[in-house]
Amino acid sequence: DAKTTQPNSMESNEEEPVHLPCNHSTISGTDYIHWYRQLPSQGPEYVIHGLTSNVNNRMASLAIAEDRKSSTLILHRATLRDAAVYYCILRDRQGGSEKLVFGKGTKLTVNP
């Protein structure tokens, strides 16, 4: 399984932007970059995914480096509800494996 590296924890203030980094230097050309998050005592929740171009949705933006060896999840205005563990996961778009491989992720703390 392709590996990703994320900081163990990050801290932010409410209503400020948050940039969560992820390194995936061994990414292959067929890997999508997925982000999930897990709020306390809940199941994982899909956030966003992309392949090469930057992506935006109602929850977040995903900025992908030109060489695809790193990406950044951007929360434009953090709220207390965004406090969660954020996981960066690579998935083979050719469907070689269906599973999501979760690492330890980044625990985001949002201060009021």
Next chain:
Amino acid sequence: EPEVTQTPSHQVTQMGQEVILRCVPISNHLYFYWYRQILGQKVEFLVSFYNNEISEKSEIFDDQFSVERPDGSNFTLKIRSTKLEDSAMYFCASSGTVNTEAFFGQGTRLTVV
């Protein structure tokens, strides 16, 4: 918004007993999964299910585990003879295709005593 539902939310069972964890995936989804998370640890993949058969399973998913889709809506995980180390949160997930987002349920907390 469609959601994956799991029952029960909490199950306590004695070691050696059989348990069945139930899940109702999103209705038009084709891929179904079970994951587990031992307290304080990572979310771990157990099994994926497509077209009425297991398509992938992890080393954790040994002969004590089985999955079934008994009707058009439910997806179950059975543990035949529970061990203390099976105590964990079990999450069911489903996705429409293999490369779209997976939707997770709220989990069943299994406590083996």
